[in-house]
Amino acid sequence: MPSDITVNGRTYHWMDRPLVVVCIDGCQYEYITAAVAAGAAPFLGRLLAGAGTSFMADCVMPSFTNPNNLSIVTGVPPAVHGICGNYFYDPERGEEVMMNDPRYLRVGTILAAFSDAGAKVAVITAKDKLRKLLGHRMKGICFSSEKADQVTLAENGLANVLDRVGMPVPSVYSAALSEFVFVAGVKLMEHERPDLMYLSTTDYIQHKAAPGTAVANDFYAMIDHNIARLDELGATVVLTADHGMNAKHGSDGKPNVIYLQDTLDGWLGKNQARVILPITDPYVVHHGALGSFALVYLGASGDQAAVAERIAALPGIELVLTRGEAAARFELPPDRIGDLVVVSRQDTVLGTSRDRHDLSGLDVPLRSHGGISEQKVPLIVNRSVSAQPQNRRWRNFDAFDLGLNLAARAS
Numbered sequence: 001m002p003s004d005i006t007v008n009g010r011t012y013h014w015m016d017r018p019l020v021v022v023c024i025d026g027c028q029y030e031y032i033t034a035a036v037a038a039g040a041a042p043f044l045g046r047l048l049a050g051a052g053t054s055f056m057a058d059c060v061m062p063s064f065t066n067p068n069n070l071s072i073v074t075g076v077p078p079a080v081h082g083i084c085g086n087y088f089y090d091p092e093r094g095e096e097v098m099m100n101d102p103r104y105l106r107v108g109t110i111l112a113a114f115s116d117a118g119a120k121v122a123v124i125t126a127k128d129k130l131r132k133l134l135g136h137r138m139k140g141i142c143f144s145s146e147k148a149d150q151v152t153l154a155e156n157g158l159a160n161v162l163d164r165v166g167m168p169v170p171s172v173y174s175a176a177l178s179e180f181v182f183v184a185g186v187k188l189m190e191h192e193r194p195d196l197m198y199l200s201t202t203d204y205i206q207h208k209a210a211p212g213t214a215v216a217n218d219f220y221a222m223i224d225h226n227i228a229r230l231d232e233l234g235a236t237v238v239l240t241a242d243h244g245m246n247a248k249h250g251s252d253g254k255p256n257v258i259y260l261q262d263t264l265d266g267w268l269g270k271n272q273a274r275v276i277l278p279i280t281d282p283y284v285v286h287h288g289a290l291g292s293f294a295l296v297y298l299g300a301s302g303d304q305a306a307v308a309e310r311i312a313a314l315p316g317i318e319l320v321l322t323r324g325e326a327a328a329r330f331e332l333p334p335d336r337i338g339d340l341v342v343v344s345r346q347d348t349v350l351g352t353s354r355d356r357h358d359l360s361g362l363d364v365p366l367r368s369h370g371g372i373s374e375q376k377v378p379l380i381v382n383r384s385v386s387a388q389p390q391n392r393r394w395r396n397f398d399a400f401d402l403g404l405n406l407a408a409r410a411s
């Protein structure tokens, strides 16, 4: 067995049996407990009841998909790995860009380090936007269910994925997009038996359906069934989430939105400040690009303290921090965030200008994330774990530490 591997200042034991780390996108803890209570997730129920070990962990802020997936696979916060949103303002280029290009990634991943050392590594993600970041410099299998029909041996390390999985390419807005990830993961474990596998789903269902609803319970039943199968195949399985998910609407079903760009334009004059929403990505139908986290660039003109105070006084705002405060508190890279960082409360989201948000795709009342209110996520492993300090602040990016270092070894 090769020796321990050190990545980004943390040391990981070589796996004694396959490790599967699962990131369930948007998995507020209550989705699991509600599905267990309804009898829809018996395997997860047994893990929570003591057959495994479960913790409540904090995800990284902003509670969005890309920063957290990258934290999980690097073992460090965004201050170190550099990916602090799906989207950001690149001051060097003077433009707003997607942050899904590996050029923005500042460190290597645990996956790449183990593949370099000879481990058989596989990554399956629902949305293709994450594939290049997660698979950066990694040798092995790496593909998305979104583009499963375009998978090739040369590019993705595997051929004939659709035949092997036995499912058609799912719609990008479907539960099947995530189911495909699990079914493919189980097939890989049955046939290729990777040493290390990372599965990352999409939060389409969580944006639509609250914990305990029939739709949510069906989805967690699917997850439960596949995780049970991975367990049966002898893998250590660590389950965590990139962020939680909460209702962001009033009793009338309309979203509670603060259109921050419009507000600042009203206070300071048109376009004196620039509002960036790091939730923005090409798939906005289910959340209208509305989340509970925003960046404000004031430029030379703005009186930072006065604007911060005024934003903080708006109903629905939880917190306004300066760049330095936010970088320290949320472990963010100061060069990639605004002069101000704004977080809204659990039931409120932040927008830019009203006319820049297409809410026509919202066919159910808005559920979203991004804030401190979505920071609590599950961290569950199907093993016993050596005694840990009571006061340890668990993070979702402790997933590999838990699976490789702390979970009971095979005897």
Ligand SMILES: [Zn+2]
Binding pocket: 025, 026, 064, 065, 066, 203, 242, 243
């Ligand atoms: Zn997500």
